[in-house]
Amino acid sequence: MDFEHLPQYELLQHHPISDIRSEGYLLRHKKSGARILLLANDDNNKVFNIAFRTIPKDSTGVAHITEHTVLCGSREFPLKDPFVELVKGSLNTFLNAMTYPDKTMYPVASCNDQDFKNLMHVYLDAVFYPNIYQHEEIFRQEGWHYELESADGELTYNGVVYNEMKGAFSSPEDVLEREIMNSLFPDTIYGVESGGDPVYIPDLTYEAFLDFHRTYYHPSNSYIYLYGNMDMEERLQWLDQHYLSHFDVIPVDSEIALQKPFEQPHRISCTYPVSE
Numbered sequence: 001m002d003f004e005h006l007p008q009y010e011l012l013q014h015h016p017i018s019d020i021r022s023e024g025y026l027l028r029h030k031k032s033g034a035r036i037l038l039l040a041n042d043d044n045n046k047v048f049n050i051a052f053r054t055i056p057k058d059s060t061g062v063a064h065i066t067e068h069t070v071l072c073g074s075r076e077f078p079l080k081d082p083f084v085e086l087v088k089g090s091l092n093t094f095l096n097a098m099t100y101p102d103k104t105m106y107p108v109a110s111c112n113d114q115d116f117k118n119l120m121h122v123y124l125d126a127v128f129y130p131n132i133y134q135h136e137e138i139f140r141q142e143g144w145h146y147e148l149e150s151a152d153g154e155l156t157y158n159g160v161v162y163n164e165m166k167g168a169f170s171s172p173e174d175v176l177e178r179e180i181m182n183s184l185f186p187d188t189i190y191g192v193e194s195g196g197d198p199v200y201i202p203d204l205t206y207e208a209f210l211d212f213h214r215t216y217y218h219p220s221n222s223y224i225y226l227y228g229n230m231d232m233e234e235r236l237q238w239l240d241q242h243y244l245s246h247f248d249v250i251p252v253d254s255e256i257a258l259q260k261p262f263e264q265p266h267r268i269s270c271t272y273p274v275s276e
């Protein structure tokens, strides 16, 4: 690859990676600070991913709720559910978004050039210009809201992530896995539940949710990945012109602290639900 026509990017490393018959390039977008990894090869199944280091400070599920809500309409794609439309109507070979304890990622793949470009476009618009700032309803729908069936009925909580996590918290395997991680790293971000603990999800305010997106969904805190057989120079020009050049590099504090080792072994007991 020739970076002569890409002065917006700085080439940090270049390695042939023979195991996967690829040329690997690590770049930095100068103006925004975005990091980009390219794996150029002859694989027709092209992949794009954008990931952010997302550091939750509590178990309100803010990272998970942000993941859901950015896919509910954006500046250039202001429809209610672009994610569902892409699942139904695109030629993708992979399409999803995942929240981890320390990062959130948005990967897509397709063998069709035009489809791949569309998927990249919708995902980049979603993460950088979601409609969450204009429509609090998106937060209410995906995060949590009150529900009242009738005037004398019981006031309950509802919400897509709220319900998802109620399910996750009732699976014994999930409970075990979570307890192990939370108690091994109690003083770090791995001590809280990034997906959201149903008990704490209703503590999340709309403002704190918007702040989370403002803080972490910036190119300076992102990792971008392109893989496969494509015109990477064209993709990098487009990425710069359409998105990255609109941002200036900022410091984003998303460091992850180390857990101090225990002085002695701990014994933990906890409960999990079982059926009748």
Ligand SMILES: [Zn+2]
Residues within 6 Å of the ligand: 064, 068, 161, 164
């Ligand atoms: Zn979810």
